[in-house]
Amino acid sequence: MLLSDKPKFYGRRQGRKIRKAKSSLLDCFLPKVAIKPETPIDKSLFNIPTNELWLEIGFGNGEHLAAQALKHPDIGFIGAEVFKNGIANLLTLLTGIKQNTDMPEHITLLPERVDNVRIWDDDVRLLFTRIPDGALSRVFLLFPDPWPKKRHASRRFVNPENLKEIARILQKGGLFRIATDHPVYKSWTLRRMTEDHNFRWTAKTGNDWRRQPADWVETKYQRKAVAEGRRPIFLDFERL
Numbered sequence: 695m696l697l698s699d700k701p702k703f704y705g706r707r708q709g710r711k712i713r714k715a716k717s718s719l720l721d722c723f724l725p726k727v728a729i730k731p732e733t734p735i736d737k738s739l740f741n742i743p744t745n746e747l748w749l750e751i752g753f754g755n756g757e758h759l760a761a762q763a764l765k766h767p768d769i770g771f772i773g774a775e776v777f778k779n780g781i782a783n784l785l786t787l788l789t790g791i792k793q794n795t796d797m798p799e800h801i802t803l804l805p806e807r808v809d810n811v812r813i814w815d816d817d818v819r820l821l822f823t824r825i826p827d828g829a830l831s832r833v834f835l836l837f838p839d840p841w842p843k844k845r846h847a848s849r850r851f852v853n854p855e856n857l858k859e860i861a862r863i864l865q866k867g868g869l870f871r872i873a874t875d876h877p878v879y880k881s882w883t884l885r886r887m888t889e890d891h892n893f894r895w896t897a898k899t900g901n902d903w904r905r906q907p908a909d910w911v912e913t914k915y916q917r918k919a920v921a922e923g924r925r926p927i928f929l930d931f932e933r934l
């Protein structure tokens with residue numbers, strides 16, 4: 695891909711100064727779990743047997759990804775995130791290392807974890823083209839940046855181009871889960887998704903989208919939204 699073909703990313707790549715322990719995790723542990731440019735994107739990413747591959751797009755601080763990976767040791771998880779502070783936080787959740795004084799000579803996963811998480815520390819759109827057709831059985835897009843202003847609508851992640859790629863990499867019958875707390879993004883997403891004939895909204899009653907799914911893991915962004923009075927919705931789509 696030429697540099698000029700790189701899609702423009704409008705979010706933040708880094709926030710406040712990263713503390714020493716997290717910075718060491720980024721230097722020493724991230725390379726062990728990061729997806730390298732030449733690696734094939736399939737089950738061979740993992741050194742353990744995996745039954746399925748799940749992708750989380752924009753995992754933020756990584757709470758959902760870390761908890762799902764712990765709950766499902768037989769699934770291979772790919773997490774994509776651009777925000778360095780969030781990636782560092784996920785590494786803390788995976789290793790349990792919070793302080794530099796906890797830093798061992800060889801950093802390892804927490805003993806209760808298996809090696810089932812791989813991280814793409816860049817724009818997920820650069821990874822899409824490397825994922826084979828139907829390779830994934832679940833894709834999570836939780837609280838994507840809403841870009842509520844009309845003039846920023848083209849920045850919204852739920853758009854026909856990205857949906858086409860997600861439909862391609864998700865196997866038939868696979869789950870695409872989107873959560874959002876923003877009124878503009880709620881109606882935007884429902885319109886885009888119902889226009890897209892590759893997906894079927896699985897909700898049968900209002901509770902199916904107003905209530906958190908049974909296997910839900912709360913995220914930092916979600917807690918903030920609820921504290922500020924915004925009510926999230928949870929949309930599950932089946933790949934047809």
Ligand SMILES: C[S@@+](CC[C@H](N)C(=O)[O-])C[C@H]1O[C@@H](n2cnc3c(N)ncnc32)[C@H](O)[C@@H]1O
Binds near residue numbers: 706751753754776819
């Ligand atoms: C509003 S935050 C939500 C984070 C998290 N999902 C949560 O619920 O707490 C959206 C996240 O998506 C990430 N993001 C946005 N576009 C992305 C892209 N194209 N590739 C990877 N990550 C992306 C941003 O960096 C940001 O951390």
